[in-house]
Amino acid sequence: MSIFVPVFVLMAGIYVHIPFCASRCSYCDFFSTLKLSEMGAQYVEALLAEASLRHGELRGETVTTLYLGGGTPSQLPLPLLSRLINGLGEIIDLTQVEEFTIEANPDDVSREWCVGVKSLGVNRVSMGVQSFEDPILRLIGRRHTAAQVAAAIHNLRDAGIDNVSIDLIYGLPGQTVESWKESVRQAIALRPKHISAYGLTYEPGTRLWRQRERGEIAEVPEDDCLSMYRILVSDLRDEGLEHYEISNFALPGYHSRHNSSYWNDTPYLGLGAAAHSYDGTTRRSNPHDLNGYISKVMAGELACEIEEMTRWERYDERVMLGLRTARGVNADGLREDFGDRAWRHFVRESEPHIAAGNMRVVDGNRYVLTDDGIMLSDSIIRDLMWDD
Numbered sequence: 001m002s003i004f005v006p007v008f009v010l011m012a013g014i015y016v017h018i019p020f021c022a023s024r025c026s027y028c029d030f031f032s033t034l035k036l037s038e039m040g041a042q043y044v045e046a047l048l049a050e051a052s053l054r055h056g057e058l059r060g061e062t063v064t065t066l067y068l069g070g071g072t073p074s075q076l077p078l079p080l081l082s083r084l085i086n087g088l089g090e091i092i093d094l095t096q097v098e099e100f101t102i103e104a105n106p107d108d109v110s111r112e113w114c115v116g117v118k119s120l121g122v123n124r125v126s127m128g129v130q131s132f133e134d135p136i137l138r139l140i141g142r143r144h145t146a147a148q149v150a151a152a153i154h155n156l157r158d159a160g161i162d163n164v165s166i167d168l169i170y171g172l173p174g175q176t177v178e179s180w181k182e183s184v185r186q187a188i189a190l191r192p193k194h195i196s197a198y199g200l201t202y203e204p205g206t207r208l209w210r211q212r213e214r215g216e217i218a219e220v221p222e223d224d225c226l227s228m229y230r231i232l233v234s235d236l237r238d239e240g241l242e243h244y245e246i247s248n249f250a251l252p253g254y255h256s257r258h259n260s261s262y263w264n265d266t267p268y269l270g271l272g273a274a275a276h277s278y279d280g281t282t283r284r285s286n287p288h289d290l291n292g293y294i295s296k297v298m299a300g301e302l303a304c305e306i307e308e309m310t311r312w313e314r315y316d317e318r319v320m321l322g323l324r325t326a327r328g329v330n331a332d333g334l335r336e337d338f339g340d341r342a343w344r345h346f347v348r349e350s351e352p353h354i355a356a357g358n359m360r361v362v363d364g365n366r367y368v369l370t371d372d373g374i375m376l377s378d379s380i381i382r383d384l385m386w387d388d
């Protein structure tokens, strides 16, 4: 893992979930619907109603990041997007936002769309590319082609949005280690500032999961997936992209400030159906039910369920999220916030992993996973959890 340590300003972020897609990708189990034309306008009004109800949860913290995720936020027509952003700006002070990201599908990224979102303040676009192999894109139900990705990036740059992130998936059916290497090469050739790459998981109930159950597609062997991950890490590192989180890589200065707030225990307010919020001690989650969400917030009621986290749940969260990042877990901070007992547990359980070369201690108190440790991150994190 690189020794890059980003400097984070701990402020608040806002996440807005846009749960509309033009079609369903076969691997996806995110909360989304195909009912944009029917429900888009009332959903935007519901988001603004929820923002009015909940902006106090930000406790006056300066909002520095705004993230529109989905679903497919780029499906929202520009007039609705404009209503949403301008309406939010009347409720919450967005003048200090430094990073405003919108997720987009490449086939939505027309010249007109780029100019429109730029005029609304968007300065970062995160694009769901997934693969550069057209047959695989078709198999997993993506609507775009590899050629459309290049055109989209061109349109974004023309409109003055150069801060582009690309999402990729490895372990897709039909992918080989060689074809993945070529996808990584094509991603690099487009010169994005940021790349996120995730291993495919077969989520129960998805179309892809059913295809595998019926024997219509074959899972990529685990060893090949590991090779794909190693290629990703080494090829991106060779190009100067810093590996700052297990699945995330960025050119210097271009880490995702918004997503970093999730990994750094920074409060964020999540608006919209299925959105989550966190204020340092409490998690709030909105229902995965569009009609239920809209009718509640439009009636002036909170739609979220509230879960007070116990001290040990917060410890587990701190350790799990910290180990995913290049910053690692600050053992002194752990001791300060959770006491000697938690600190001793953490240090003791880390020792065998340090001896095995899967963890190391940086600057005397930051515990980080090594490259080999990243491959075993799930089991290492399990060992370090509090199991009272």
Ligand code: SF4
Residues within 6 Å of the ligand: 020, 021, 023, 024, 025, 028, 029, 030, 032, 070, 071, 072, 105, 128
């Ligand atoms: S576009 Fe994104 S959210 Fe929508 S179905 Fe595909 S992967 Fe899921």
